[in-house]
Amino acid sequence: xxxxxxxxxxxxxxxxxxxxxxxxxxxxxxxxxxxxxxxxxxxxxxxxxxxxxxxxxxxxxxxxxxxxxxxxxxxxxxxxxxxxxxxxxxxxxxxxxxxxxxxxxxxxxxxxxxxxxxxxxxxxxxxxxxxxxxxxxxxxxxxxxxxxxxxxxxxxxxxxxxxxxxxxxxxxxxxxxxxxxxxxxxxxxxxxxxxxxxxxxxxxxxxxxxxxxxxxxxxxxxxxxxxxxxxxxxxxxxxxxxxxxxxxxxxxxxxxxxxxxxxxxxxxxxxxxxxxxxxxxxxxxxxxxxxxxxxxxxxxxxxxxxxxxxxxxxxxxxxxxxxxxxxxxxxxxxxxxxxxxxxxxxxxxxxxxxxxxxxxxxxxxxxxxxxxxxxxxxxxxxxxxxxxxxxxxxxxxxxxxxxxxxxxxxxxxxxxxxxxxx
Ligand code: SF4
Numbered sequence: 001x002x003x004x005x006x007x008x009x010x011x012x013x014x015x016x017x018x019x020x021x022x023x024x025x026x027x028x029x030x031x032x033x034x035x036x037x038x039x040x041x042x043x044x045x046x047x048x049x050x051x052x053x054x055x056x057x058x059x060x061x062x063x064x065x066x067x068x069x070x071x072x073x074x075x076x077x078x079x080x081x082x083x084x085x086x087x088x089x090x091x092x093x094x095x096x097x098x099x100x101x102x103x104x105x106x107x108x109x110x111x112x113x114x115x116x117x118x119x120x121x122x123x124x125x126x127x128x129x130x131x132x133x134x135x136x137x138x139x140x141x142x143x144x145x146x147x148x149x150x151x152x153x154x155x156x157x158x159x160x161x162x163x164x165x166x167x168x169x170x171x172x173x174x175x176x177x178x179x180x181x182x183x184x185x186x187x188x189x190x191x192x193x194x195x196x197x198x199x200x201x202x203x204x205x206x207x208x209x210x211x212x213x214x215x216x217x218x219x220x221x222x223x224x225x226x227x228x229x230x231x232x233x234x235x236x237x238x239x240x241x242x243x244x245x246x247x248x249x250x251x252x253x254x255x256x257x258x259x260x261x262x263x264x265x266x267x268x269x270x271x272x273x274x275x276x277x278x279x280x281x282x283x284x285x286x287x288x289x290x291x292x293x294x295x296x297x298x299x300x301x302x303x304x305x306x307x308x309x310x311x312x313x314x315x316x317x318x319x320x321x322x323x324x325x326x327x328x329x330x331x332x333x334x335x336x337x338x339x340x341x342x343x344x345x346x347x348x349x350x351x352x353x354x355x356x357x358x359x360x361x362x363x364x365x366x367x368x369x370x371x372x373x374x375x376x377x378x379x380x381x382x383x384x385x386x387x388x389x390x391x392x393x394x395x396x397x398x399x400x401x402x403x404x405x406x407x408x409x410x411x412x413x414x415x416x417x418x419x420x421x422x
Contacts, residue, residue, distance in 0.1 A: 003240040007262045011253040011284035014291060014301060015372035017383065021291075021303035022097075022374040023066040024386040025056055027085055028074035033101050036128035037166035037197050039387050040074060041221050047079050050088075056378040057092055063383055067294075068095040068119065068303030070375065072386070077104035083116045090117025095304055097122060097160070101129065102149050110156050120160025120304050122193065123149050127171060139165065139174035143181040146189075154188040160304045162191035167238060169197075169230030175238055176245035179353065184275055186349045190310050195356040196233040199224040206365060206401035217399060220390050235264035235357040242353075246278065252325060253287040257360065257368035265370035267355040272313045272329050274346050279332040282350070283325025286316070303374075305350070313348040358387055365401040 015021055029046025031038070048056075060066055069089045076082055077100050089096040098113065099122045125146050127139050134145060146163055153161045163182075167175060175194055182192045200208070200223045208217045217223045242249045252270060257263040270282035294302035320330040336343045360368045369385055377386040384392055391399050 002234060003236045003243075005236055005239060005251070005264065005267075007254060007256065007264065009284070010251055010267075011287045011291075013253050013255050013266070013268070013287075013372065014295075015255065015374055017372070017376065018063060019065045019301065020372065020374050020376070021066070021301040022068045022070055023060050023064055024070050024072055024375040024377040025053070025060075025089070026072050026074070026377055026386065026389070027053060027076045027082070028079045030078050031073060031075045031101075032078055032103050033075070034130040035101070035124065035126070035166070036168075037126075037195070039222050039390065041390060041393075042074070046074060047081075050081055050084065053085055054088065057089065059378045059381055059383075061092070064376070065300045066094060066303075067298070067300045068097050070097050070099050070122070072099040072377075075100050075104065077102075077109070083109075083112050086113050086118050087116040090119075095119035097162075097304055099124065099164075101125070101131070103131065105149070105152070107152060107156070110152060110159075114156055114159060118159060119306075120162065120190075121149075121153060122162040122164055122191070124164050124166075125149070126165040127174075128166065128168060139171055140177045143178065146178075146181065147185065150185055150188045158307065160190050160307055161188060162193060162304075163189065164193035164195060166197050167194050167233055169233065172230075172233060172237065172241055175241050179242055179249075180245060182351060182353070183271075183273070183278060186273065186275055186351050187311060187347070189351065190305070190307055191352045191354065193354045193356065194238050196235070196238065196358065197229070197231065198222070198358045198360070199231055200361070200399075200401070201225075201227045201231065205363075205403055205405075206361065207404055208399040208401055210395040210397050210399060215395055215399065219394060222387075222390065233357070235267040235355040238355045239267070248281065250281040250325070251355075252282050252284045255374075256371050258371045259362055259366050259368035260360075263357065263360070263368060264355070265357050265368075266374070267357075269353040269355075270325075270350055271353065272316065272326075272348055272350050274348065277336060279336070279348070280329035281325050282316075282329070283323040283327075285323040286319060286326055289319065289322065305352075310350045311347060313350040316350065317348075359385075361401050363403065365403050367401070 029043040031042045086096045102123045153159045251267045253268040254264045255266040273279045317330040320327040375386045376383045
């Protein structure tokens with residue numbers, strides 16, 4: 001039985017196609033590592049020239065308000081002009097966020113990137129990467145590597161530090177260990193992101209069509225000949241497993257699916273506390289205030305809060321009359337001061353935990369994507385989902401899955417709910 005979460009209790013993020021917090025800029029198709037959950041084919045000669053990158057930024061400027069630019073690929077750090085690209089994005093008044101596996105990162109490069117205007121890093125670390133010296137390590141063992149990166153960023157300072165991990169059927173149970181590790185390093189780790197693994201199964205329920213033509217999906221990196229692992233992990237499952245360690249864990253905001261109002265494609269949680277105590281979870285009004293006030297002041301929604309704000313969470317408690325979550329946090333914090341007055345002098349930190357449930361194929365072949373997708377990228381001067389870019393590259397359009405046996409032949413329990421995910 002899937003954990004029930006009521007989307008009506010949470011704040012629906014106001015992000016949309018033309019006005020979003022984030023956009024996704026692919027600067028290279030080259031990568032120095034293999035990751036099982038990657039959506040992009042590796043091409044060592046796939047660096048985008050600077051002129052093309054400038055053009056992509058111009059397309060974003062034309063079509064979409066955005067606060068942060070997630071530099072992605074491939075691995076952006078292997079692009080020979082990565083520092084210049086960061087500078088270019090920052091010059092355009094946007095926050096450059098570097099999405100990387102961190103393998104090519106060192107202190108010198110980090111300092112150069114910061115000087116060029118980098119706002120932060122999202123470091124992809126998980127146990128299904130072909131990472132030299134770390135192969136076969138568990139998610140718990142990998143916390144040591146996460147700490148290495150977090151400390152490197154903290155030493156340079158002023159950079160947002162986020163970690164993302166793809167969640168597989170056999171690593172789902174490790175999520176609470178990463179969340180607990182995040183708490184122990186709450187002063188230097190600002191965001192944790194968990195992404196449920198997805199792939200298109202070739203020989204199961206669907207044929208795949210480009211227009212009226214049936215296509216072979218096997219060259220697409222995110223296709224798999226058969227379902228050898230779970231492809232149906234929901235955001236709800238990830239919340240459920242986190243609650244085994246943090247029973248009060250409570251999200252505050254979400255993006256729904258394009259086909260399902262009550263699915264959680266992006267599910268955001270903010271917790272406030274110290275290394276030792278989590279005092280509680282911010283509520284929907286807090287997130288609404290953060291997004292709306294940022295948009296009012298800057299004309300765009302907020303992406304990646306500055307570390308200097310996240311480490312000064314105490315003044316946020318003044319919002320207690322407006323937000324139930326903050327009210328609870330304030331109460332718990334005051335109680336803790338009653339027990340130990342020294343807590344009054346401890347710094348409170350805000351840490352975000354985001355859960356992403358990428359595209360789902362519904363039983364009638366419809367794809368439910370993230371409504372208000374933040375990871376939209378540019379392809380042929382158009383805005384497209386970055387998670388399905390390979391289809392555009394290989395077939396010139398997005399594939400349409402068609403049920404092999406027709407919806408009427410599906411098992412009854414699926415037919416009775418045409419929006420049921422297979
Ligand atoms: S639709 Fe795809 S690219 Fe967009 S946020 Fe969801 S998973 Fe990412």
